[in-house]
Amino acid sequence: MPAPTVLRSLVLAVALAPACAVPGDSPAPAAQAAEVTAPQRIVTLGNSITEAVFALGAGDRVVGVDLSSLYPDAAAALPRVGYYRQFSAEGVLGLRPDLVLASSEAGPAAALEQVRGAGVRLELVPAGENLDAARGNITAVAAALGRPEAAAEVLAALAADLAEADRLRARVTSRPRVLFVYARGPGRLLVAGRDTTGAELVRLAAAENAGDALTGMKPWSAEAVVAAAPDVVVLPTRGLESLGGVPGLLALPGLAETPAGRAQRVVAIDDLKLLGFGPRIGQGVRELLVSLHPELGEGAAP
Amino acid sequence: MSAGTARRVRPVLLGLAVLVALGVLLELAVGAAPLDLPHAVACLFAPDAGCDPGDRYILTALRLPRALGAVVVGAGLAVAGCAMQGLFRNPLADPSLVGISSGAALGAGLAIALDRLLPVLPGGFTQPVLAFAGGLAATWVVHALARVRGQTSVVGLLLAGIAVSALAGSAIGLLGYLADDRQLRDLSLWLLGGLGGLTRDVVLILVPLVTLAGVLLWRRARDLDALLLGEAEAFHLGVDVERLRRRVIAEVALAVGVCVAFTGIIGFVGLVVPHLLRGLVGPRHRVLVPAAALGGAALMLFADAAARTILAPAELPVGILTSLLGAPVFLALLSRVRATELS
Numbered sequence: 001m002p003a004p005t006v007l008r009s010l011v012l013a014v015a016l017a018p019a020c021a022v023p024g025d026s027p028a029p030a031a032q033a034a035e036v037t038a039p040q041r042i043v044t045l046g047n048s049i050t051e052a053v054f055a056l057g058a059g060d061r062v063v064g065v066d067l068s069s070l071y072p073d074a075a076a077a078l079p080r081v082g083y084y085r086q087f088s089a090e091g092v093l094g095l096r097p098d099l100v101l102a103s104s105e106a107g108p109a110a111a112l113e114q115v116r117g118a119g120v121r122l123e124l125v126p127a128g129e130n131l132d133a134a135r136g137n138i139t140a141v142a143a144a145l146g147r148p149e150a151a152a153e154v155l156a157a158l159a160a161d162l163a164e165a166d167r168l169r170a171r172v173t174s175r176p177r178v179l180f181v182y183a184r185g186p187g188r189l190l191v192a193g194r195d196t197t198g199a200e201l202v203r204l205a206a207a208e209n210a211g212d213a214l215t216g217m218k219p220w221s222a223e224a225v226v227a228a229a230p231d232v233v234v235l236p237t238r239g240l241e242s243l244g245g246v247p248g249l250l251a252l253p254g255l256a257e258t259p260a261g262r263a264q265r266v267v268a269i270d271d272l273k274l275l276g277f278g279p280r281i282g283q284g285v286r287e288l289l290v291s292l293h294p295e296l297g298e299g300a301a302p
Numbered sequence: 303m304s305a306g307t308a309r310r311v312r313p314v315l316l317g318l319a320v321l322v323a324l325g326v327l328l329e330l331a332v333g334a335a336p337l338d339l340p341h342a343v344a345c346l347f348a349p350d351a352g353c354d355p356g357d358r359y360i361l362t363a364l365r366l367p368r369a370l371g372a373v374v375v376g377a378g379l380a381v382a383g384c385a386m387q388g389l390f391r392n393p394l395a396d397p398s399l400v401g402i403s404s405g406a407a408l409g410a411g412l413a414i415a416l417d418r419l420l421p422v423l424p425g426g427f428t429q430p431v432l433a434f435a436g437g438l439a440a441t442w443v444v445h446a447l448a449r450v451r452g453q454t455s456v457v458g459l460l461l462a463g464i465a466v467s468a469l470a471g472s473a474i475g476l477l478g479y480l481a482d483d484r485q486l487r488d489l490s491l492w493l494l495g496g497l498g499g500l501t502r503d504v505v506l507i508l509v510p511l512v513t514l515a516g517v518l519l520w521r522r523a524r525d526l527d528a529l530l531l532g533e534a535e536a537f538h539l540g541v542d543v544e545r546l547r548r549r550v551i552a553e554v555a556l557a558v559g560v561c562v563a564f565t566g567i568i569g570f571v572g573l574v575v576p577h578l579l580r581g582l583v584g585p586r587h588r589v590l591v592p593a594a595a596l597g598g599a600a601l602m603l604f605a606d607a608a609a610r611t612i613l614a615p616a617e618l619p620v621g622i623l624t625s626l627l628g629a630p631v632f633l634a635l636l637s638r639v640r641a642t643e644l645s
Contacts, residue, residue, distance in 0.1 A: 086491045090610070090615075091614060091615030093360055108426060108498065110501045119355070216482070217482050
């Protein structure tokens with residue numbers, strides 16, 4: 001039998017697939033007869049979007065959030081429809097939302113399509129990890145809520161925090177080398193190289209990214225850590241907890257040989273405040289500046 | 303087949319069919335949205351009778367395709383498992399032995415880890431297509447490696463399957479190590495398997511392909527029965543063992559590959575269901591294959607209904623449930639077999 005049957009089945013499958021894949025035009029029931037300007041039941045998918053909705057004063061109309069939405073406490077107490085990359089369409093639709101506000105990274109695509117197909121308004125907010133994205137996030141969420149004017153107040157608060165951060169940055173005299181670590185237990189440690197959220201935060205905090213020899217998030221290696229010679233280690237609070245606190249972190253291979261290890265300089269940050277680039281990013285940057293630059297001392301804002 | 307199992311065939315098949323019907327009703331009646339069975343039935347069959355369009359959408363676009371998808375996926379995995387157990391003449395065999403699952407996982411892993419580099423296919427099909435291709439490719443490699451002078455052997459297939467699975471597993475490990483947190487989470491969710499991706503379009507692809515593979519496997523029933531007697535015996539009964547092996551593997555790869563591509567890894571269905579039913583209806587594949595199809599469909603329906611409600615409005619990956627249910631059943635079976643062997 002010269003032609004392998006496996007191959008034949010494959011050809012068959014490929015030939016059949018497009019024929020079967022003709023998408024049935026999904027009848028979209030008109031759930032919203034008139035354009036609803038002020039949504040009353042909102043489901044948010046993505047932590048920074050949830051934070052923005054609450055900051056914009058529409059938190060009382062949120063009826064469901066995704067698993068990553070842990071701030072504020074009122075949001076964390078709402079029904080969870082699953083992780084935002086793997087949410088359940090029926091879970092969302094069952095909450096009878098009139099607006100689903102999702103990060104552009106939310107998914108799966110099939111679930112997004114099903115939400116749209118049900119005639120529920122779905123707004124995707126561009127995800128991004130820089131200050132422009134943080135501002136854009138607030139503006140886009142406010143527009144989707146039908147209250148673009150509400151964005152001004154939140155943006156002003158963010159701008160004030162960032163202006164304060166600028167003032168702090170002007171007074172900075174040191175430029176510590178910072179190793180940004182992402183940890184989920186000692187077996188899963190990554191350091192932030194170039195083009196990462198961590199590197200961006202370090203830059204905003206007027207410090208030098210010790211991991212710049214790498215690109216992207218890279219697994220921890222003792223030698224690379226020694227070579228990076230960080231003065232400070234920065235990591236999310238929950239990551240530090242997963243390592244067993246500061247002693248657990250300092251016991252990691254290589255770290256003891258670095259200035260940060262010898263001086264035991266470890267800064268734990270609130271990952272929700274900083275990593276999501278939500279409305280509290282300015283506040284987070286201010287705090288990071290103060291903890292990375294001792295010279296800012298008591299004169300700095302808390 | 304003993305007289306006892308022969309007498310049992312009809313009631314068992316009937317009972318399984320009833321279970322499938324109940325499972326479909328359950329799948330339609332439960333879920334995160336408050337929509338009970340009478341309401342659901344009214345909505346489906348008398349759409350004008352005051353049925354909310356939102357409810358009807360949930361029923362016709364979400365729950366109904368998913369119920370049909372669960373039937374097809376459960377049946378496909380169980381029939382494939384049944385054929386593998388016949389082919390390897392071993393009740394512990396399942397489709398993952400020839401590398402389908404690990405190849406598909408590698409394909410899906412590549413799609414997840416390289417999501418910024420790969421072209422985006424319409425409908426988010428990049429990942430299913432790569433997973434399907436990965437499953438078929440791995441199976442083809444296993445079969446090619448196991449072939450010596452035009453002949454394959456059970457041992458050769460097993461060894462090649464283990465080697466290819468290990469290779470794919472380490473490649474997945476590497477991808478996971480290099481992935482960022484979001485990708486890692488996507489990957490682990492894929493490996494747990496779930497029916498959330500079974501939309502209408504997907505079910506339209508699944509139904510014909512899995513049915514085709516299932517029917518072809520059913521047609522191998524007589525040859526698989528002959529093979530149970532031994533390879534030499536099957537040969538003397540006129541079975542071209544080499545050709546049978548090639549065909550069964552290809553058909554299993556098609557059935558499992560296309561299911562896994564859209565659902566991720568769903569464990570234990572292909573192992574436990576045929577194993578369990580062999581005890582009830584006997585080893586003859588003409589009966590065992592349809593029984594396994596019904597049993598697999600029923601198990602998948604009940605497991606998915608549970609997966610959709612336990613954590614509502616979130617969903618539990620159904621692969622966790624099938625393994626959670628499957629492993630103890632399997633252990634119980636093993637201990638019963640050992641007990642009868644000892645007595």
